[in-house]
Amino acid sequence: MTDVDSWRLLPAAQQPDWPDPDALKGVLEELASYPPLVFAGECDQLRERIARVAKGEAFLLQGGDCAETFDAITADQVRDKVKTLLQMGAVLTYATSVPVVKIGRIAGQYSKPRSRPIEVRGDLTLPVYRGDAVNGQEFTAEARRPDPERLKRMYHASASTLNLIRAFVTGGYGDLRQVHEWNRDFVNNSPIGARYEALARDIDRALTFLAACGADPGEFHLAEFYSSHEALLLDYEAALTRTDSRTGHAYDVSGHMVWIGERTRQLDHAHVEFAASVRNPVAVKLGPSVTRDEVLALIDRLDPAREAGRLSFITRMGRDKVRDVLPSLIEIAAEAEAPIAWICDPMHGNTFEAASGHKTRHFDDVLDEVTGFFEAHRGLGSHPGGIHIELTGDDVTECVGGGHPIGLTDLHRRYQTACDPRLNRYQALDLAFQVAELYADRAVPAIPRPRIAQAA
Ligand SMILES: O=C[C@H](O)[C@H](O)COP(=O)(O)O
Numbered sequence: 001m002t003d004v005d006s007w008r009l010l011p012a013a014q015q016p017d018w019p020d021p022d023a024l025k026g027v028l029e030e031l032a033s034y035p036p037l038v039f040a041g042e043c044d045q046l047r048e049r050i051a052r053v054a055k056g057e058a059f060l061l062q063g064g065d066c067a068e069t070f071d072a073i074t075a076d077q078v079r080d081k082v083k084t085l086l087q088m089g090a091v092l093t094y095a096t097s098v099p100v101v102k103i104g105r106i107a108g109q110y111s112k113p114r115s116r117p118i119e120v121r122g123d124l125t126l127p128v129y130r131g132d133a134v135n136g137q138e139f140t141a142e143a144r145r146p147d148p149e150r151l152k153r154m155y156h157a158s159a160s161t162l163n164l165i166r167a168f169v170t171g172g173y174g175d176l177r178q179v180h181e182w183n184r185d186f187v188n189n190s191p192i193g194a195r196y197e198a199l200a201r202d203i204d205r206a207l208t209f210l211a212a213c214g215a216d217p218g219e220f221h222l223a224e225f226y227s228s229h230e231a232l233l234l235d236y237e238a239a240l241t242r243t244d245s246r247t248g249h250a251y252d253v254s255g256h257m258v259w260i261g262e263r264t265r266q267l268d269h270a271h272v273e274f275a276a277s278v279r280n281p282v283a284v285k286l287g288p289s290v291t292r293d294e295v296l297a298l299i300d301r302l303d304p305a306r307e308a309g310r311l312s313f314i315t316r317m318g319r320d321k322v323r324d325v326l327p328s329l330i331e332i333a334a335e336a337e338a339p340i341a342w343i344c345d346p347m348h349g350n351t352f353e354a355a356s357g358h359k360t361r362h363f364d365d366v367l368d369e370v371t372g373f374f375e376a377h378r379g380l381g382s383h384p385g386g387i388h389i390e391l392t393g394d395d396v397t398e399c400v401g402g403g404h405p406i407g408l409t410d411l412h413r414r415y416q417t418a419c420d421p422r423l424n425r426y427q428a429l430d431l432a433f434q435v436a437e438l439y440a441d442r443a444v445p446a447i448p449r450p451r452i453a454q455a456a
């Protein structure tokens, strides 16, 4: 591990141009005095859960908005997002026969890397929207001016979201029987529900069997839920980094897991340096242009001890490239004896612009990339560790396709995202059921059963 401040000496991509450095300094000092949002022990627990993913004994489901917004922190919206993830988790648990580690892109996903630093509309050129932690979406000079006070709002928004999540999942919301009932409703009301009927019935039978055996399905750790976000704004992440009194290690206590994006994973830059200095489980996004040397260097820098659970790679290749590019990456990591948890992000390599100007993704492309990810792992005998999805619990029209079909001409109806198009609640559940079908068809390798001694 490196010194927690060593990143400050290196270049950092995608940082806002804060107009008033003194105001920023004051905010960061204040943030540094705030209580942690998550505890180091929880981060350790998640690292252990991800270690099981890396060993082929668990599956990981990570999902949530591309960009959270301060306006959307209502009890209903947070609940529906968590509910969607719990529902997907239940289907995937049954399909994979292993525990599903559930992680939200939530309670901290407030900043965005962008393709261009500016946005032009007509005669007006303004700084691009970089997430609610930095500036506002409205296309005015005032809204687009980076405002460090927003970093404090990010902290408070994350705290209230986490508070709600903790209340939902410990207050019985994640009870398996309840979650299965919601899935039953989804199947009954889906235009393609007949297709999912057999799987839903199998889950019914499994639950009835467990109840008959005297087991309490509410106790199956279904309600364990973790937070994650892209560690993009290093000033914020560093202000929320604390030394753990138990171990003396530094933890980024802004979320349980943090990841480095495709645009900020340069080896000699600040983001990798920062991630190397904290003890959280960390992930790096890998796009199709990643090289062998980069993969090896990321492993050596972020997981020098080869500790399972420490480093995940979230691959986002695009449906056309995943089958060609992913196998060699898996081989490189295997040669380096790195216990990587491999997660598939089937969203970011499959974005296109519709004729209407909306950024969108097709459900079939998303499913195809997940299928290619499974095929690549099956070909090499490695474990397809999980999926990373941009989704919402709301009934938005941002991605096309799915069982309640959305066409290109429907996009304008409820296109509400602050950045990238998300699967809506139905599309997210379609994805979970159709990934489960891949398991049932044996299109993916059977996962070894968890050893009893390691049961959570
Ligand atoms: O997830 C976010 C986007 O992929 C990223 O911010 C780039 O988006 P843009 O091309 O609209 O800037």
Ligand SMILES: C=C(OP(=O)(O)O)C(=O)O
Binding pocket: 066, 113, 260, 261, 262, 263, 285, 316, 348, 420
């Ligand atoms: C920007 C994102 O992804 P990537 O870094 O893979 O482009 C994202 O996850 O929203």
Ligand SMILES: [Mn+2]
Binding pocket: 066, 067, 348, 390, 419, 420
């Ligand atoms: Mn995105």
